[in-house]
Amino acid sequence: MARPHIEPFVDRSIDFKRFTLPGFSKGMHYKMLSVDNGTGACTMTVKYETGYKQPPGMSYTEVEILLMSGTIKYGKETFRPGHYLHIPPGVAMPEMKVSRAATVLMMYNFAEPSFVESDEHHRLAMPGQLTSVNAYDDIQWQPSSGAIYPAVAPGCMLKVLKYDPLTEALSFLYCMTPKFWQDNISYHDSAEEAYHIWGTSHMMQFGELPTGGYFWRPEYINHGSFSSELGILAFGRTDSKLHNYFHWNPWTSPEENRERAAAQLARHRPQLFNWTKSPDGHNHPHDFEYPDAKDNTHYI
Ligand SMILES: [Fe+2]
Numbered sequence: 198m199a200r201p202h203i204e205p206f207v208d209r210s211i212d213f214k215r216f217t218l219p220g221f222s223k224g225m226h227y228k229m230l231s232v233d234n235g236t237g238a239c240t241m242t243v244k245y246e247t248g249y250k251q252p253p254g255m256s257y258t259e260v261e262i263l264l265m266s267g268t269i270k271y272g273k274e275t276f277r278p279g280h281y282l283h284i285p286p287g288v289a290m291p292e293m294k295v296s297r298a299a300t301v302l303m304m305y306n307f308a309e310p311s312f313v314e315s316d317e318h319h320r321l322a323m324p325g326q327l328t329s330v331n332a333y334d335d336i337q338w339q340p341s342s343g344a345i346y347p348a349v350a351p352g353c354m355l356k357v358l359k360y361d362p363l364t365e366a367l368s369f370l371y372c373m374t375p376k377f378w379q380d381n382i383s384y385h386d387s388a389e390e391a392y393h394i395w396g397t398s399h400m401m402q403f404g405e406l407p408t409g410g411y412f413w414r415p416e417y418i419n420h421g422s423f424s425s426e427l428g429i430l431a432f433g434r435t436d437s438k439l440h441n442y443f444h445w446n447p448w449t450s451p452e453e454n455r456e457r458a459a460a461q462l463a464r465h466r467p468q469l470f471n472w473t474k475s476p477d478g479h480n481h482p483h484d485f486e487y488p489d490a491k492d493n494t495h496y497i
Contacts, residue, residue, distance in 0.1 A: 199388065200231045200238075204412035205403045208242045216243070220312040224249035224295075227303075231390060231413035237309025240390060240413070242302060245269070249295040253316045258308035260284045261359065261368060263332070263432050265394055267299025279333025283359045283368070285326040287319025302392050302432055332356055332370050344369070347441045352377035363490060365438035371431050373398060378424040381443045384454045387435040388415050396429030401447065417451035417458070 213226035224246040232239040238258070245267070264280040271282075272291030284290060286307075305311075318324050330336065336356040342348035344357050344367065352374035359368035366387070373396070382401075393410040400406065400423045414420065442458055449457075463470040473479050484490060 199235075199415060200233045200413050202413065202415050202418065203231050204414055205400075205406045206230065206411045207407060207409050208411060209407075209409040213242075213244050218310055218312075220254075220314075221310070222249060222251050230392070230411045236307065238305055238307055239310070240302070240304045240392075240411075242300065242392075242409075245295040245299045245301070247295060247298045249293075249299075251290075251293040251312070252314050253289060253292050254312050254314045255287050255289050255319060255322070256284065256305070257311045257313075258286050259306045261304040261306065261434070263302040263394075265300045265302060267295065268297040269299050270294040270296055274329075277331065279331045281328065281330055281332045281358050283326070283328035285323050287322030288324045288327055289315055289318045289322075302394075304434065306434075306436075328359060330358070332358055336370075338372065341371075345439050345441060347443060349383075349441065350377065350379035353379070363487060364436070366434075366436050367439055368434045369432070371433050373425040373429045375428040376424075376426065377428065378422070380422040381445060382419050382421045382447060383441045383443055384417050384419055384451075384458075385435070385439055385441065386416055386458060387437040387439055388413065389433060389435045389439065390414070391431050391433040394430045394432060396425060396427060396431075398423055398425040398429050415451075417454040419447060419449060419454065 208228045208230060211228055213228055216225040216227045226244045226246075228242040230240045230242060260282070262282040262284070264276050264278055266278055269276040269280070271293050275296075336358075338354040338356060340348065340351065341353055341355050344355055344360075354372050356370040357367060358370065359366075361367075390413045391411065393406055393408055395408050397405055397407040397410075400420055402420060403412070406412070442454065442461070444457075473482065
C-alpha cells in the first residue's frame with residue numbers, strides 16, 4: 198500500500214510524541230510526516246534530547262537522516278547541522294551520543310523503523326553504499342539540469358545526496374533563490390516528498406508551504422506554478438526517476454497525466470512500448486543483469 202497524498206502539511210502544527218518502538222533508546226521524540234500503512238515505511242521529524250545515547254547497532258531497512266539542528270557524536274565524528282547519512286540495511290552504526298539537543302529529518306524508506314544492537318555489519322550488508330557528508334558545507338549547488346531533465350527554472354538548484362543506479366531514485370537538497378518563479382505545471386512518474394528546512398514557497402494548487410512544511414505527493418499529480426518571495430532550503434526525495442512532464446492545463450487528472458506519459462513513451466521508444474504491452478506476458482520483463490530485482494524495488 199502506498200503512502201497517501203499529504204499536502205500541504207506543517208510539522209509546526211503538531212506536538213512531538215515519545216518514540217517507544219522496541220530497540221530504540223529513551224529520549225527520542227517524533228512527528229510522523231507520512232507513513233505507508235502496509236510496510237511501515239515512514240518519514241518523521243525526530244528530536245533527540247541532550248544526552249540521548251544509542252549503542253552500536255543496525256537497522257533492517259535503509260535509513261536516511263539529515264541533521265537540521267544540534268550536535269551529534271557519531272563514533273569518533275561530530276556531526277553538525279547539514280550532515281546527511283544514508284545507511285543501507287544491515288550496515289553497523291557506531292555509538293551515537295547527542296551532545297546538544299538535535300532535530301533530524303529521518304526516513305525509513307522500505308519498512309518500519311528497526312534497531313538492533315550490533316557492533317558488526319549484517320552478513321548481507323553493503324557498507325560501501327554508506328554515505329556520510331555535510332551537505333551544507335561539503336557539496337556545491339548545481340543547476341537542476343545537472344541531475345533532472347527537463348530541468349526546472351534556473352533559480353532552483355540541487356545538491357544530489359543519493360542516486361540509486363537501478364531505480365534512478367534521488368535524494369537531494371534543493372533551494373529556491375529569492376523571487377524564484379516557475380509558471381508551468383509539472384507531474385512525475387515517481388512519488389516525491391519534500392521538507393522545508395527554511396523558507397516559504399507558494400504552489401498554485403496547495404498554497405503556502407512554510408518552514409517545517411512537508412508533502413508526500415504520489416505520482417501523476419499536477420503541481421505548479423510555484424514561486425518563493427525570499428527563497429527556501431529544502432530536502433527532497435523520489436522513489437524512482439524524477440522526470441518533469443511539463444504542461445499548461447491545470448484541470449487534468451492523474452489518470453489523464455498517466456495516459457499522456459504513456460503516449461510520450463510510445464513516441465519515444467515505440468519498439469519497447471509495443472513489446473511490453475503485447476499480451477505474451479512481456480509486462481513483467483526479466484533483467485539478466487539484475488535477476489533478483491522486482492518491479493519498483495531497491496537493489497540492496
Ligand atoms: Fe515535483
